[in-house]
Amino acid sequence: MTKFLKVMAAATLLVSSAIAAEYTIKLTHVVSPNTPKGKGADFFAKRVGELTGGKVEVIVFPNSQLYGDGEEMKALKLGNAHIAMPSFSKFTSLVPEMQLFDLPFIFRDKDHLYKVLDGEVGQILKDKVTAKGFVALDYWDAGFKHLSSNKKAILLPEDAAGQKFRIMSSHVLEAQFKAVGGNPQVLPFSEVYSALQQGVVDGAENPLSNFYTKKFNEVQTDLTLSNHGYLGYLVIMSESFWKKFPNDLKPMVLQAMKEATVFEREEAARDDDDMLAKINEYAKASGNLKVHTLTPEQKAAWQKAMEAIYPQFYKVVGEDLIKKVQAVK
Numbered sequence: 001m002t003k004f005l006k007v008m009a010a011a012t013l014l015v016s017s018a019i020a021a022e023y024t025i026k027l028t029h030v031v032s033p034n035t036p037k038g039k040g041a042d043f044f045a046k047r048v049g050e051l052t053g054g055k056v057e058v059i060v061f062p063n064s065q066l067y068g069d070g071e072e073m074k075a076l077k078l079g080n081a082h083i084a085m086p087s088f089s090k091f092t093s094l095v096p097e098m099q100l101f102d103l104p105f106i107f108r109d110k111d112h113l114y115k116v117l118d119g120e121v122g123q124i125l126k127d128k129v130t131a132k133g134f135v136a137l138d139y140w141d142a143g144f145k146h147l148s149s150n151k152k153a154i155l156l157p158e159d160a161a162g163q164k165f166r167i168m169s170s171h172v173l174e175a176q177f178k179a180v181g182g183n184p185q186v187l188p189f190s191e192v193y194s195a196l197q198q199g200v201v202d203g204a205e206n207p208l209s210n211f212y213t214k215k216f217n218e219v220q221t222d223l224t225l226s227n228h229g230y231l232g233y234l235v236i237m238s239e240s241f242w243k244k245f246p247n248d249l250k251p252m253v254l255q256a257m258k259e260a261t262v263f264e265r266e267e268a269a270r271d272d273d274d275m276l277a278k279i280n281e282y283a284k285a286s287g288n289l290k291v292h293t294l295t296p297e298q299k300a301a302w303q304k305a306m307e308a309i310y311p312q313f314y315k316v317v318g319e320d321l322i323k324k325v326q327a328v329k
């Protein structure tokens with residue numbers, strides 16, 4: 001960049017940051033800013049500001065500060081918040097078919113997952129959410145989930161027997177833990193730390209980013225890298241808000257979301273390794289946490305026990321949809 005262009009770019013930035021925003025988008029989420037979703041939300045806010053020359057300001061409310069689980073979608077309906085990115089399980093009562101994503105071991109790997117999300121099945125599910133009066137934007141990623149406990153190491157399905165596990169509000173997750181003799185309890189994300197600390201529940205299932213950024217490592221003694229399920233998000237917008245939003249500014253907001261989706265997914269891919277390193281460091285330094293990996297035989301035992309629940313959900317989720325996912329190569 002020439003000196004002249006640099007000066008012009010700096011001046012544009014100064015002018016745009018000095019302009020008071022004409023429109024505000026309130027974005028609510030329940031996790032730490034330091035997760036892929038949190039970073040993606042902040043990136044989106046920054047890009048909307050840049051692309052609209054400061055006309056639109058996105059205010060991000062992380063950590064359930066504004067709305068927690070179960071409140072976000074109502075807030076969008078009422079127009080009190082404008083964008084949320086709930087995890088798939090939180091769509092259960094709105095679009096029960098979204099529980100497809102909760103089925104244990106449904107995705108072979110990230111490549112399979114993205115082909116499903118960005119393909120026919122992902123579109124079918126977005127259309128169902130749209131039909132319920134939301135603008136369905138993009139799918140974001142948190143990662144594969146792992147089992148943790150403060151009772152004992154969970155290496156085989158029978159180790160989960162009798163343990164109380166926190167789950168999100170999903171019938172699939174309930175059935176998954178019941179299938180291995182566990183006792184599932186629905187709790188909002190904001191209450192998980194204290195529930196683990198006070199023994200209201202013994203264990204949980206989380207991707208590494210949520211596990212570490214919410215300090216669950218401090219209140220769990222054993223973490224098993226089980227990769228048994230998946231946690232992801234659908235970014236949704238308030239339909240009433242979007243209808244009233246100026247047409248000339250819509251393309252910039254959509255462009256910012258497109259870029260944020262790429263960024264968020266890259267963060268999620270990077271994040272798993274970083275988080276595992278930090279968790280291992282904590283485990284070594286504190287001596288309070290053991291991290292376990294599964295042998296192929298142990299993994300197969302989990303798969304067998306948990307996949308047994310699929311037929312229970314053929315009607316709810318749609319057997320055809322499940323088969324479509326399995327057929328994606």
Ligand code: SIN
Pocket residue numbers: 030031085086087142168188189210231
């Ligand atoms: C989230 O990542 O948005 C929270 C997931 C959970 O409730 O476990």
